[in-house]
Amino acid sequence: MARPGFWDNQETARPVVSKISALKTLIEPVIEIEKMALDTEELFGMALSENDEQALLEIEKDLPALEKKCDQIELAGTLSGPDDMRSCFLSIHAGAGGTESCDWASMLLRMYTRYFQRNKYSYEEMDITPGEEAGLRSITLKVSGPFAFGKISCETGVHRLVRISPFDANKRRHTSFAAVDVMPEYDEDIDIEVDEKDLRVDYYRASGAGGQHVNKTSSAVRITHLPSGIVAQCQNDRSQHRNKAEAMKMLKSKLYMIEQQKRDAEVAKLYGAKGEIAWGSQIRSYVLQPYQLVKDHRTDFQTGNVDAVLDGDIEDFIESYLQFRAEKKHKQK
Numbered sequence: 001m002a003r004p005g006f007w008d009n010q011e012t013a014r015p016v017v018s019k020i021s022a023l024k025t026l027i028e029p030v031i032e033i034e035k036m037a038l039d040t041e042e043l044f045g046m047a048l049s050e051n052d053e054q055a056l057l058e059i060e061k062d063l064p065a066l067e068k069k070c071d072q073i074e075l076a077g078t079l080s081g082p083d084d085m086r087s088c089f090l091s092i093h094a095g096a097g098g099t100e101s102c103d104w105a106s107m108l109l110r111m112y113t114r115y116f117q118r119n120k121y122s123y124e125e126m127d128i129t130p131g132e133e134a135g136l137r138s139i140t141l142k143v144s145g146p147f148a149f150g151k152i153s154c155e156t157g158v159h160r161l162v163r164i165s166p167f168d169a170n171k172r173r174h175t176s177f178a179a180v181d182v183m184p185e186y187d188e189d190i191d192i193e194v195d196e197k198d199l200r201v202d203y204y205r206a207s208g209a210g211g212q213h214v215n216k217t218s219s220a221v222r223i224t225h226l227p228s229g230i231v232a233q234c235q236n237d238r239s240q241h242r243n244k245a246e247a248m249k250m251l252k253s254k255l256y257m258i259e260q261q262k263r264d265a266e267v268a269k270l271y272g273a274k275g276e277i278a279w280g281s282q283i284r285s286y287v288l289q290p291y292q293l294v295k296d297h298r299t300d301f302q303t304g305n306v307d308a309v310l311d312g313d314i315e316d317f318i319e320s321y322l323q324f325r326a327e328k329k330h331k332q333k
Contacts, residue, residue, distance in 0.1 A: 021146050029076070033069050040066065075319050076147075078326040083184040084150025089250055090123075091140045094131065095158065095177035102131025104161045104176040107310060109139055112155075114312025121145035126246060127220075127233045134167070140233075140250070142185065149184040154321040155314075156182045157283030164289045173289055177282065183257050185249065192256045194248075200224040201244070206235035223247045230254050284317070286310070299324040 040059060047055035079085075092108050094101040116123050122144045129137040143152060158179050165174040186192075202222040220235035221243040232251035234243040286306060287293045294309045294317075295302035301320035303309065309317075 024146075029069065029073050033066070033073060036066055036069070075322050075326075078322050079147045079150035081150060084147055086149045086184040086186070087142065087144040088149035088152055088182050088184050089126065089140055089253065090143055090152055090155075091138065091181040092136065093138045093179045093181070094136060095179055097174065097176040099131060099133045099135070099167055100165060100174050100176040101178055102133070102135030102137055103167070104135070104159075105131075105137070105139070105178040106135040107161070108159060108178055108180065109136060111310050111312055111314065112141075112152075115314050116143060116145075116312075118312055119145070119315075121148060125236050126250070127235050142246075149182065151318055151322075153182045153184075154318045154325075155180045158281045160282040160285045162285065162287045162289065183250075183253050186253045186256055192252050192259065194225070194252060194255065198226050200226060203240060219243055221247045223251050225251060225255065228255070228258070230258075296320065 040062065043055065044059055046052070047059065090112065092105045092112075094105040097104070113123065115121075123141045126140040126142055128139045131137050158177055161176045161178075162173065163176075164171050168174065200223070202224070203218045204220050204222065205218050206220045219238055219240045220233065221240060222231060222233040223244070224231050230251060232247045232254060234247040234250065236246070237243050283298055284294065284296045286309070287295075288306060292304050292306045293302055294304075294306055296317050299317075299320045301317060303316070305313070
């Protein structure tokens with residue numbers, strides 16, 4: 001980074017800076033915990049030599065925190081996939097349930113943006129389709145930060161909500177579904193060829209609120225890859241050219257990931273885990289009524305603190321899935 005001319009080309013500099021930042025998130029905790037362990041060892045020796053029972057009790061009280069940090073470092077070591085360091089695109093799609101599911105999609109959006117804020121990930125809206133009465137039909141965010149794809153990809157799948165409906169005058173219990181899809185952001189030079197003849201490009205006016213300028217011109221772009229039917233769209237910028245470039249990047253990422261699926265069974269399972277956005281295909285249930293519980297059906301990890309989870313406290317779910325995935329991979333060897 002200190003090399004003369006490094007910052008002259010922002011496009012080539014950014015991936016390097018991101019990689020360095022990601023590596024720092026692995027190295028710095030190891031240095032910190034090594035120092036903590038040495039300090040604890042020194043204090044323990046002093047407490048023993050002076051027969052200081054109070055100091056020994058304090059050390060014993062601090063050990064679980066040290067152990068938890070070790071576990072977190074061990075989990076971080078599982079993020080060794082070729083794409084785990086990359087930024088990513090997170091999409092939320094409302095499923096079966098109409099207005100209920102659109103509202104649930106907006107609740108999930110809040111949950112994830114709160115998680116991003118807590119963990120210092122940056123994010124920007126790429127595309128949004130509001131629900132007819134409330135909430136969101138779909139939204140796509142670009143998320144940047146150390147190991148963004150590696151961690152957030154753990155959320156890929158169908159999420160189920162059970163609650164007393166705020167839209168039902170009779171206060172009946174409803175079940176809603178929304179799907180979360182996560183794919184890595186690849187560089188411009190990824191090895192994927194797209195024939196212009198296979199693309200249909202549509203320009204339209206943005207459908208979201210998105211600022212005063214965004215709805216006035218047909219700057220939003222939708223690109224359809226005709227052979228596969230894959231669609232990518234972007235409306236976050238007033239520039240039609242920049243929206244097209246971002247949509248093209250998303251499309252290439254999707255096509256590249258599909259190619260990877262053919263070669264990599266693990267990625268295929270991850271990407272294909274979403275399935276149908278309806279009953280029986282959920283990875284996690286959020287129950288607000290008649291009791292309060294959030295349960296991940298892949299790992300069986302659960303908590304009764306629903307409010308905290310919906311406020312972005314999902315790190316334990318991500319860590320439990322990383323552990324589950326690592327153990328499963330180890331058994332397959």
